[in-house]
Amino acid sequence: MGWKKQARKGKTQSTTFELLEKRHHVRSYIKGKIPPKEYVESALWKAWKTTPSKNNAMAYKVFVYGPTHHKEKELVHQMVHKNHISAEQSAVARGQQTKTEDRKENPFYEHIKKNPYLLCIHQEPREPNKFYQEQVRQGMFYDQKFPDRVDNITDSICVEVGMFIQNLTTYLLEYDIDVSYTSCFFRDIRKWRKAGLVHSKYRPSVLMSIGYKQEYRYEILKRWSRYEDDRKPEYDEIIKWQ
């Protein structure tokens, strides 16, 4: 389908900023209310179409677990929870924390196991296209091709993955569909495969869930009278004019 036809499938918003301001971290999704697959497919197509990539490589792969994949989502959630415990224990061992949360499950990870769709995005080596094959012949180093370079280029691939999930988020918000992210999980792919998650051979980059929200994290913080205590850094702490 052409991109102009795809564009007509989205909902028109008053302003982009108002649209983006609608996104919040989801504590829980409505059970049994599944966003139509065609909306998710359309948003994925738009994100694929509009997300730029160095050398047009898109050296990552998006694995989509749909509504029936309860077991895999449970396994991914375990990877997240175990990583959380491991990170806290290591911090105590290094003297950067005095105690752990005693293996308590973080409720804000629950979106990983209970959702209509879970996206696991992993790195993926890529062959160069026709134009870059010629550049390689002339001496260009196309590092996205080599499996042994996956760890070396992980931060630049993650920048691209960040762009992809942000664009995907924007398109899903146009359908009033909620999303949440997690980046707390083991990066070692051997741990994933050992746990039975064999969809990829390469390092994971980010997790993203999709659904209709039952409750947002900020609503819970409001209930706890903690909302005002959870503000991002001020603008001038992040943006530095030189």
Added chain:
Amino acid sequence: MDSLITLMKRKHVTSYNINVKIPKETVERLLHKTWQATSSKNNFMPYSVHVLGPDKKEEKILVWNKCVAKQQHSEDQAAKEGKIKEAQTIVNPYYNHIKENSYLLIFTARVCDKPTRYVQHTIKNGHYAQEMFEDQVNEIITTTSIEVGMFASHLTLFCMEHDIDVSYAVCMPTLVKHWHNLPFVKHRPIMLMSMGYGEKYRTQNLQAKGWKPEDDFKPQINEVVNWV
């Protein structure tokens, strides 16, 4: 507003028309909206966005030099490892946007010394906030890079709405010691992003050299998205 139509406008810039000025207030407004709209794990935003305005010509050349050096080093190294026959001797013309632009943004990692009051409360209960420790910058660099990508995507969307072009680069040295002549870079650089009004685009350049759009395609969607 339809985001697909807006984002379809973006193309990699080979040269900007730097004679057409973008007021600083416009850039400030776009950055402010982006800061407000972009989410971050535990509200840390563990990165800084250093903005070099139109007057920072020398600094931009220094950044460009670093990218060129990095490219040469990568190719020399790849030749040594037998991954390519020999390094090319030309400078990548698509880095040009780094030295000639209206604004250049340098994203670097940031150690966060002010957790939110809510995070302070969770730390007391045993939560470990890696973002607060200098020695964890490299440990969390992939998470920080994801967030930088999200920030850059929002900014791109807002820029496109104002017909301001942007381009990116991630080929630069990531060790801080290589940035000693730009002392504001105190932590690992993650990404460069230029802004301005585009005069020539990479696609035009390729066409002029006889390349067809289909020669420079990205992987097909079914190679990138896999419904399990």
